[in-house]
Amino acid sequence: MGRLKSLMLLLLLVFLNLVAYPVIAAGPPTCPADFGGKCSDPGEWEGEFFPGIPKIKYEGPSSKNTLAFKWYNAEEEILGKKMKDWMRFSVAFWHTFRGAGGDPFGAATKFWPWEDGTNSLAMAKRRMRANFEFIDKLGVDRWCFHDRDIAPEGKTLEETNAYLDEIVALAKELQGTKIRPLWGTAQLFFHPRYMHGAATSPEVHVYAYAAAQVKKAMEVTHYLGGENYVFWGGREGYQSLLNTDMERELNHLARFCEAAVAYKKKIGFNGTLLIEPKPQEPTKHQYASNLT
Known part of the structure; x- marks a missing residue:
């Protein structure tokens, strides 16, 4: 009799699990933007x-x-x-507000309710306000960012810089006198133009674009009172030595860094220039693989 009761209880638990699982799995995400819907009106987020x-x-x-x-x-x-x-804890804008909880093998799993599925300037402003509410409630006084995390990319560099200026002006207003960036940096790895590197790209116009992007990112980091500026060469490396002129690429990278140091001094930025090492990913081998 006892074994029969145990078996019935086990069957009941299995049944309840089968009933509950579709409900949990099919539950709507916090934001339906990935299904073509809208999380909210295009205007300002209320509350x-x-x-x-x-x-x-x-x-x-x-x-x-x-x-x-x-x-x-x-x-x-x-x-x-x-x-x-x-x-000196800081809120990383990229991971906190732009990361969608996905990986190379799966779709996004995290949806903020204020997202509307766009990368518009209005959406960028909404994210920035969310960032500073988060910072305030967490009780930290530093944050960090890539330039393209916080502002959308336009059709031209001039348009992109104008977008960035508008968002940075809002950030300056929201951070007040207490909060400031621990570091800022330029995102030189996401856009297809950087598929073969930024400072080590074989295309001179890509090299020049990367230099202009770093110039602007350093300016806004300085304007916001940033303590450091970071270089992460995610695309500065190689997949194969068969088509890589390492000496030339390293010389180009060195000249790029020298120009950045010179510009830092020119604009009076007293922050520290940092290099973030990583041995690989996305490239097979990154030139800044370690700090030794």
């Missing part, structure tokens, strides 16, 4: 972006509140400096 989420506070390791810091106490002094000055 909070993260409603019901209070400012995150330190409550100590014994707190049961999932929206509280257990160990990070921003104002606690350690060896003469506040913890927030030792740990």
Whole structure:
């Protein structure tokens, strides 16, 4: 009799799981933009972006509140400096607001409710406002960005720079005097023009475009009070040595970096220039594979 009850209970659990799974799997995403719908009107987003989420506070390791810091106490002094000055956390705009939770083998899995499925200037402004509400509620005072994360690319470089200027002006207003970028950088890897590199591209017009893009990205980082400027050469490398002139490419890369250093001094940017190393991906081998 006991075995029969156990079997019936097991069958009941399997049945409930089969019934519940389609409901969970078929549940609508937060935003239906990928299905051709609209998440909201094209105008300004009304209300909070993260409603019901209070400012995150330190409550100590014994707190049961999932929206509280257990160990990070921003104002606690350690060896003469506040913890927030030792740990300069920043909100990465790319990962936080542009990442869709997909991978090379699957579709997007994350949909913000304020997204409308476009990369318009109005949408960029909405994302920027969401960014600073998130920063405020999280209680950090730094953020970081790629230029093309925060503003759309236009038909020409001039149009693109105008879009970027408009978004940066909004960011300057929203960040006030307390918040500033930990770093800014130019996105020199996503657009098809950079498929064979930016500073190491065999096409001179691509090299020139990349230089102009870095110039503008460094200017806006400086304007926003950024502490650093980052170089990540995701496309600066090779897939095969059979069609690669490494000496020439490395010379071009060195000249590119020298020009960036010179321009940094010219505009009075006191931030540190950083190189982000990575051995590979998307290229088979990246020139800035390590810092040794």
